[in-house]
Amino acid sequence: MTRGPKVAIxxxxxxxxxxxxxxxxxxAEVTLLEGRDRLGGRIAFEQGGEPAAQIxxxxxxxxxxxxxxxxxxxxxxxxxxxxxxxxxxxxRIHYSDGRMMTKRRRPEDQxxxxxxxxxxxxxxxIRYMNQMRDMYPGAKASVLERTFPRKRDFFAPRQVRMLGRxxxxxxxxxxxxxxxKHKDLIDAYSLxxxxxxGQPAGTPGVYSILPYxxxxxxxWMIEGGYARLPVILEEELRARNVEIRLNTRVERLSVExxxxxxxxxxxxxxxxxxxxxxxxxxxxxPLLEGQPEANRKKPYRPSSGCVMVYMGTSKRWEDTxxxxxxxxxxxxxxxxxxxxxxxxPANPSFYVFNPIELDPEAAPEGExxxxxxxxxxxxxxxxxxxxxxxxxxxxxxxxERRGFPGLRDSIKWxxxxxxxxxxxxxxxxxxxxxxxxxxxQSGPYRPQPKPFQTIDGLYAAGASVHPGxxxxxxxxxxxxxxxxxxxxWNP
Numbered sequence: 001m002t003r004g005p006k007v008a009i010x011x012x013x014x015x016x017x018x019x020x021x022x023x024x025x026x027x028a029e030v031t032l033l034e035g036r037d038r039l040g041g042r043i044a045f046e047q048g049g050e051p052a053a054q055i056x057x058x059x060x061x062x063x064x065x066x067x068x069x070x071x072x073x074x075x076x077x078x079x080x081x082x083x084x085x086x087x088x089x090x091x092r093i094h095y096s097d098g099r100m101m102t103k104r105r106r107p108e109d110q111x112x113x114x115x116x117x118x119x120x121x122x123x124x125x126i127r128y129m130n131q132m133r134d135m136y137p138g139a140k141a142s143v144l145e146r147t148f149p150r151k152r153d154f155f156a157p158r159q160v161r162m163l164g165r166x167x168x169x170x171x172x173x174x175x176x177x178x179x180x181k182h183k184d185l186i187d188a189y190s191l192x193x194x195x196x197x198g199q200p201a202g203t204p205g206v207y208s209i210l211p212y213x214x215x216x217x218x219x220w221m222i223e224g225g226y227a228r229l230p231v232i233l234e235e236e237l238r239a240r241n242v243e244i245r246l247n248t249r250v251e252r253l254s255v256e257x258x259x260x261x262x263x264x265x266x267x268x269x270x271x272x273x274x275x276x277x278x279x280x281x282x283x284x285x286p287l288l289e290g291q292p293e294a295n296r297k298k299p300y301r302p303s304s305g306c307v308m309v310y311m312g313t314s315k316r317w318e319d320t321x322x323x324x325x326x327x328x329x330x331x332x333x334x335x336x337x338x339x340x341x342x343x344x345p346a347n348p349s350f351y352v353f354n355p356i357e358l359d360p361e362a363a364p365e366g367e368x369x370x371x372x373x374x375x376x377x378x379x380x381x382x383x384x385x386x387x388x389x390x391x392x393x394x395x396x397x398x399x400e401r402r403g404f405p406g407l408r409d410s411i412k413w414x415x416x417x418x419x420x421x422x423x424x425x426x427x428x429x430x431x432x433x434x435x436x437x438x439x440x441q442s443g444p445y446r447p448q449p450k451p452f453q454t455i456d457g458l459y460a461a462g463a464s465v466h467p468g469x470x471x472x473x474x475x476x477x478x479x480x481x482x483x484x485x486x487x488x489w490n491p
Contacts (some may be wrong), residue, residue, distance in 0.1 A: 004028040005273040005489045008263050009363050010250045010287075012445055013041025014471055015461030016278030017233040018478040021075030024240050026486060031243045031272075033250055033265070035426070040230030041278075042432070042463075043471070046310045048413040053312050055072045055362075055369040056227055057417070058432075059471055060353045061195065061323065062220035063213055067472040071479055073423050077236055083223040084455075085358045093188055093322035094402055096347075101188060102321070105218050118182045122405060128179040128189070132212035138162050144467045147480055148444035149453055167205035168443075172198070173332075175205035187331045191349075194375060196469035197303025197433025199339040204439050210470075219323065221358045226471070252460070253277075253287045260458035274457040278478070280428035281435065281447040281464035293452045301438060302378045302431030304468070305419030309372040309392045315410035316368050317403075322357040326350050326402055335375065342377040344387060350374045350395050350402070367412070372399065376419060379430025384418035392416055434463030442468070449481035459485050 004027035009016045012034030024030050038044065040182045042058040061070065062084060069079050090103040101117055107129050111122040142162050148154045167175040173190040180186050190200035192210035222228050237244060254262040254269055262271040277284045281300070282325035288294035328334045328347035337345040355362040363369045374395055376382070400407040419430030428435060435441050446466040450459055461478035463469035468477075 005485070006271075007031070007274045007276060007485070008033060008250075008270070008272040009034075009276045009278060010253075010263065011041070011278030011462070012039035012230075012244070012246075013278050013462060013474075014043055014230065015463075015465075015478040015481075016041075016276070017162070017230055017237070017481050018075065018475045019276050019278065019461055020237055020242055021072070021077065022479060022482040023485070024237065024242050025074070025076045026482075028486075030237075031245065032055040032237070033245045033248045033263070035247070035249045039234050039244070039245050040227060040244070042427070043227050043230050045225060045227040046415060046417070048415050049311060049312045050057050053363060053369055054225065054227075055355065055371050057308070057310070059226050060221070060355075060371065062472075063195070063210070063220060063470060064217055064472040065220050066217065066413060067476060071472070071475045072233075073302060074122060074479070075236075077232065079234055080437045082229065082451075084220040085223055087219040087358060088323050089321055090214055091325060092321045094324065094326045095184055096327060096329040098402075099184075101184075103188070103214065105215055110215065114185065118180075118185050121180055121182060121185055124179040124181070126200065128176075129212070129215060132208065133347065135162070135165050135214070136209060136212060139166055139206065143206055143443065144473065144476055145480070147448050147450070147466065147484065149448060149450060151444040153316070154444035159348060164168060166208060168207040171201050172203045172205055172207050172210075173200040175208045176200075176211075183332075184327075188326055189325060191325065191327075193332065193437070194304075194335075194351075196437050196463075198437040199304070199335050201335070202339060203437050205444050206442070207437065221322065221355065223359060225355070225362075229471075243437070250287065252289060255288065255291050255455055258454060259456045273475045273489070274459065276459040276461060276481055276485065278461045279426060279464075280427045281433075281451070281460060281463060284427060284451070284460060293455060294376065295487065300428065300435040300464070301441060302380075302429040303433035303436045303463075305376045305378045305422060305430045306417075306432045307374040307376045307384075307388050307391050307395075308417040309374075309396070309414065309420070310368075310417070311370050311372075311414040312363065312412045313368045313370060314366070314412055315406060316356065316366060316404075317354070320354055320403070322354055324352045324354070326352070326399065338375050338377055342381045344376060344382065344391055344427065348374050348376075348391065348395060350399070352399065354384070368410075370404075372396070373398075379419040379423040382419070384420040388416055388418035388420075428464065433469045434465075437468055449477055 002473035191205035
């Protein structure tokens with residue numbers, strides 16, 4: 001019987017955990033090495049208060065649930081272990097003039113809501129859903145389930161036709177403008193690029209599948225919080241006796257005669273048949289010291305950062321939703337300041353997660369846990385020690401006025417996280433979503449699951465690797481990396 005490969009996975013984020021599940025399921029001997037004292041990467045809990053309460057520190061929205069569950073099932077984790085709660089409504093959007101739009105999953109309900117706020121625009125929504133429903137299977141197959149080892153593979157005739165239908169040459173915002181006229185409605189169907197750290201006016205139109213996916217597949221929450229996911233996966237890996245080494249920094253990859261043959265830890269070389277790197281891809285390059293592939297002349301552009309505010313309150317609010325977006329008068333101007341000028345906007349947009357609306361036991365009776373996410377520049381040009389607190393105060397004042405009356409007086413505990421904290425955790429330049437999903441860093445121009453055709457035995461996964469960010473999509477990238485690894489091991 002042919003033995004499975006001996007594989008080192010460098011980084012224990014969701015991409016590394018997924019790869020470890022899939023590889024160990026196929027008989028590989030897996031060692032998972034993580035520099036921090038926990039697994040999960042960006043998926044973690046933030047804790048505060050006495051007794052300690054916990055709320056998700058990073059991702060909160062589960063999109064594409066079938067993709068997530070099917071990959072876990074392939075890795076040997078039964079669907080029943082991941083308990084999903086559907087958000088109904090999907091979320092609410094608060095406009096600066098006091099109007100509020102409720103996003104609903106059922107097309108007929110959403111058409112009515114659009115017609116209520118934007119008379120005459122429901123027809124564009126119905127056309128949008130019909131066309132996107134027709135395009136999604138092809139887009140999924142040609143973008144999310146394919147790698148592009150050669151750029152020309154991306155531009156095959158059938159692929160080009162699909163990209164044209166998806167308006168890949170336009171931005172997500174420009175693609176939405178083909179269906180809607182009112183700027184507020186265009187915002188509502190393009191702001192989803194923020195989920196992956198992209199500016200709606202600068203992210204390729206292929207990512208228009210995100211707002212479509214919300215309606216067709218729903219928005220979900222993992223019972224107990226998204227950060228329950230890495231806990232479940234770690235339990236499964238340990239039950240399989242997969243070796244997990246925390247607080248372990250990999251200093252270098254060992255590359256000889258065009259093949260990655262191991263890693264160096266504490267000055268000692270460890271031999272492996274293959275290495276899979278899970279993390280922000282620019283952080284891989286220093287591990288290739290002395291190799292030509294480490295010399296990239298033009299730096300990658302990072303995604304946006306986030307200022308995060310977590311709190312426990314002594315109050316619950318009525319007539320609210322688990323997910324809410326609060327938009328300024330001009331979302332475009334606000335995001336232009338963040339993405340193009342590297343500045344904190346005068347009128348920031350922000351997102352609020354209120355988990356008790358889906359899981360009332362997430363906080364003690366009569367209390368709430370809240371999570372505020374504010375799109376912000378990365379850690380390269382802002383003094384976040386001071387500016388983070390100032391921005392948080394401004395947003396909390398706005399939230400209190402626009403949707404959470406009595407918010408500030410109800411705060412029992414509060415914590416702040418800035419792009420500088422994100423940078424210290426190893427996120428590229430403090431960006432929250434890996435490298436930016438701009439045209440020149442998407443598809444064939446993004447690092448691939450096998451990143452270098454000149455180095456065999458080296459693979460990559462993570463938000464900075466094709467097909468991109470978002471938890472299920474990172475997991476899909478890890479699956480493609482594993483499939484490539486196994487194919488090359490057993491050609």
